[in-house]
Amino acid sequence: PSQMRSGRTSPRTLTPLPWKPEVGWLSCNLVHNDVELAHGPRNVLRSVQAKLLEHGVTLKTGVECEFFLLDADEVPARVADRLDTQSKPCYDAHALMRRHGLISAVMEHMYELGWGPYQADHEDANGQFEINWDYDDALVTADRVTFFKFMMRSMAEEHGLRATFMPKPFAHLTGSGSHAHISLWDTATGACVSGGGTPANLGLPPAPLHS
Secondary structure: OOOOEEEEEOHHHOEEEOOEEEEEEOOEEEEEOOEEOOOOHHHHHHHHHHHHHHOOEEEEEEEEEEEEEEEOOOOOOOEOOOOOOOOOOOOOHHHHHHOHHHHHHHHHHHHHHOOOEEEEEEOOOOOEEEEEEOOEEHHHHHHHHHHHHHHHHHHHHHOOEEEEOOOOOOOOOOOOOEEEEEEEEEOOOOOEOOOOOOHHHOOOOHHHHHO
């Protein structure tokens, strides 16, 4: 018998593209022959969330996504900004402002989407940047990371650039990563239950520590 792999859409994730509102974005849960794949990325996270809910806690996350802006057509790839050559360029305001048009356009879209972007900066490598937004439910944040990468690449192309989230596109420059801020919250009181404990229990109460 034939086998079919597909994605089951999550309707609440329907998001019109801010830069092309006639097109919508949907996140999907991977299925195989109408059964959700246990190892599908969203399915794994949803399973973890369900187990935490059994203990009365929910998982929230925030991320700090780093990326490079490159020439669109150069082979081999090279940093687009020819003036971005400092040996220690982290938080270089001049380099950031030279990409103000693109960065501000992306952040305006993030405001429109309700993400609460609060910071953008030039990072440790030449041509490397980072944009941060508010933390939220872990699945919401995961979906936003995927959407952000698509949005950043699409907007970069409109500005004649190429955005890459590769971990190490250049051997001689600092690589890109994504800091993750992770916390557990009591579903009954809305209080954060992370922190305040000993190193032995990671600051967590017994239930989520052993769930």
